[in-house]
Amino acid sequence: MRLAFILSEIGSGLRRNLSMVVSVILVTFVSLTFVGAAGMLQLQINQMKGYWYDKVQVAIFLCGDGSTAAGCATGTATPEQQENLRTLLESPAVAQYINDFQFESKDEAYKHFKEQFSNSPIVDSVTPDQLPASFRINMKDPEKYQIISETFSSQPGVETVIDQRQVLERLFSVMNAASLVAVIIAGVMIVCAILLIATTIRLSAFSRRRETGIMRLVGASKTVIQLPFILEGVIAAVIGAALASGTLWAVAHFFLGEYMSKQYPDTAFISPAQTLILAPALIGLGATLAGISSLLTLRRYLRV
Amino acid sequence: MIRFENVTKVYDQKARPALDSVNLEIDRGEFAFLVGASGSGKSTFLRLVLKEDRATSGAVYVAGQNVANISSWRVPRLRRGIGVVFQDFRLLPQKNVFANVAFAMQVIGKSRSIIRDTVPEVLKTVGLEGKEHRMPHELSGGEQQRVAIARAVVNRPGILLADEPTGNLDPTTSMGIMGVLDKINQNGTTVVMATHDDDIVNEMRKRVVELRNGVVIRDEARALYTSMIPVVGQSRRFKDASGRPDGSAADPGDGSVSSQAGEAQ
Numbered sequence: 001m002r003l004a005f006i007l008s009e010i011g012s013g014l015r016r017n018l019s020m021v022v023s024v025i026l027v028t029f030v031s032l033t034f035v036g037a038a039g040m041l042q043l044q045i046n047q048m049k050g051y052w053y054d055k056v057q058v059a060i061f062l063c064g065d066g067s068t069a070a071g072c073a074t075g076t077a078t079p080e081q082q083e084n085l086r087t088l089l090e091s092p093a094v095a096q097y098i099n100d101f102q103f104e105s106k107d108e109a110y111k112h113f114k115e116q117f118s119n120s121p122i123v124d125s126v127t128p129d130q131l132p133a134s135f136r137i138n139m140k141d142p143e144k145y146q147i148i149s150e151t152f153s154s155q156p157g158v159e160t161v162i163d164q165r166q167v168l169e170r171l172f173s174v175m176n177a178a179s180l181v182a183v184i185i186a187g188v189m190i191v192c193a194i195l196l197i198a199t200t201i202r203l204s205a206f207s208r209r210r211e212t213g214i215m216r217l218v219g220a221s222k223t224v225i226q227l228p229f230i231l232e233g234v235i236a237a238v239i240g241a242a243l244a245s246g247t248l249w250a251v252a253h254f255f256l257g258e259y260m261s262k263q264y265p266d267t268a269f270i271s272p273a274q275t276l277i278l279a280p281a282l283i284g285l286g287a288t289l290a291g292i293s294s295l296l297t298l299r300r301y302l303r304v
Numbered sequence: 305m306i307r308f309e310n311v312t313k314v315y316d317q318k319a320r321p322a323l324d325s326v327n328l329e330i331d332r333g334e335f336a337f338l339v340g341a342s343g344s345g346k347s348t349f350l351r352l353v354l355k356e357d358r359a360t361s362g363a364v365y366v367a368g369q370n371v372a373n374i375s376s377w378r379v380p381r382l383r384r385g386i387g388v389v390f391q392d393f394r395l396l397p398q399k400n401v402f403a404n405v406a407f408a409m410q411v412i413g414k415s416r417s418i419i420r421d422t423v424p425e426v427l428k429t430v431g432l433e434g435k436e437h438r439m440p441h442e443l444s445g446g447e448q449q450r451v452a453i454a455r456a457v458v459n460r461p462g463i464l465l466a467d468e469p470t471g472n473l474d475p476t477t478s479m480g481i482m483g484v485l486d487k488i489n490q491n492g493t494t495v496v497m498a499t500h501d502d503d504i505v506n507e508m509r510k511r512v513v514e515l516r517n518g519v520v521i522r523d524e525a526r527a528l529y530t531s532m533i534p535v536v537g538q539s540r541r542f543k544d545a546s547g548r549p550d551g552s553a554a555d556p557g558d559g560s561v562s563s564q565a566g567e568a569q
Contacts, residue, residue, distance in 0.1 A: 002410075002413040005410045005411065045566040046427040048456070119423060166389065199413075210394070211396060211407075213394070214394060214396070214411075214455075215411045216383070217354075217383060217388050218378060218383065218384065218387075218407075218411060218412065218455070218456075218459065219381060219382070219383035219384030219385075219386075219412055219459070220411035220412055221377075221380045221412075222377065222380070224411055224412075224413070225411075
């Protein structure tokens with residue numbers, strides 16, 4: 001009975017304050033979309049880093065079947081060539097520059113590739129044979145990349161030596177800057193949202209002061225009096241958060257999935273399902289913000 | 305039922321207190337009028353009973369409990385034991401008569417079946433049977449006040465506080481309202497009514513407590529609106545008595561003076 005009563009109070013409150021409620025929904029929608037965009041950029045950075053990024057800086061790719069580089073005249077790198085390279089890496093001349101290195105076989109390369117490109121149709125057309133084996137090197141000083149490159153590029157069985165960081169880091173710094181901007185905009189919008197929720201609750205409390213006055217007099221508990229107002233704000237914010245989550249999903253699905261992944265097939269993009277990880281966080285954030293701001297407002301404007 | 309021990313209420317340090325060392329006891333089942341000019345402290349008295357305000361000093365007991373010791377989350381329970389009626393009715397304009405009365409039960413979580421049984425009964429007590437579905441603007445002032453009384457007593461409070469309930473009504477309608485309040489009092493509810501309406505007080509012949517500038521200057525059983533005893537002497541005698549901390553002069557039981565005064569009519 002009391003629950004039904006509280007629900008009907010919430011319903012009448014939302015209806016009576018419709019324009020304010022819509023504006024709360026829109027403001028939380030926009031602010032949480034920016035929060036989510038920052039989160040999505042970070043997810044995308046993680047996706048592009050792949051398996052090796054945080055562990056190594058330099059990759060020495062060995063010759064594969066179709067390699068055309070000068071060192072690959074003999075076709076796929078032979079086990080002896082692999083051993084030579086390993087010995088060279090362990091020799092004091094090179095070892096002084098590196099922390100450690102790992103060998104990635106074709107099969108391991110295929111496994112990591114599948115993980116990174118799990119959202120891309122490209123994964124189905126790739127076989128372990130097409131992927132080169134590689135040595136992955138963790139440098140003591142990434143700036144000394146040139147030394148490794150010079151030493152190994154001309155070795156037999158080596159297709160190419162790549163400093164992966166240098167390629168990705170420029171891109172990542174742009175993406176990090178973008179997510180910082182998104183967070184700043186989100187911060188400003190969240191302040192807007194909090195103030196708007198507080199104003200909405202205040203108006204709502206004012207327009208229903210007659211009812212709340214009587215509720216007080218007949219001994220309604222604090223919960224029964226305040227909960228409808230708090231839930232009003234929370235419901236509006238949760239709707240906004242749900243819209244924001246839906247928008248992020250749509251961006252991942254239509255923009256990244258349908259458009260970008262066709263334009264840049266060699267880049268790993270996040271899947272729409274991954275953006276849904278952000279949804280509970282956004283909804284939780286929206287509900288918490290609304291709950292706290294309406295609680296503080298009620299403490300000032302609704303005596304119980 | 306309601307006991308004030310040396311209660312002082314100061315709103316503004318510079319001004320005189322709204323209530324000044326008031327000692328008063330209203331027993332269970334009593335019907336008492338609270339009279340006095342505007343600003344004499346009647347409303348402050350009612351607010352202190354409801355714990356809308358805290359007494360600056362002294363103790364207020366309601367149903368044997370010192371209200372100062374009631375924690376804020378238990379204040380609702382205190383208020384469930386007290387019905388309140390105002391001069392301006394305070395009905396919800398968008399709800400009909402039944403819904404207005406039922407509202408008081410809904411918000412404290414009474415079940416729908418209990419509400420369906422109780423509300424018509426109470427509406428009958430206040431003389432509104434058959435008008436359940438009227439809206440407040442379709443009712444006369446007297447009928448609106450009856451709805452307000454029904455709402456105040458529907459949860460069967462032990463105490464009914466009425467703050468000038470007849471202030472907006474004509475004399476005939478007022479007498480009807482008094483009949484309802486008297487009936488509720490007959491059923492065992494303690495009624496405290498603040499009023500300016502001398503006709504009503506004179507007609508009812510109940511206990512009268514007169515306040516002036518925050519001090520109880522008269523407390524008589526079966527009394528009139530104005531005292532039969534010369535006010536100057538009366539006021540001084542009562543001021544002395546009630547001014548003392550141990551003074552039990554304001555106790556309704558003692559009332560050697562007041563009962564004499566009452567019989568003097």
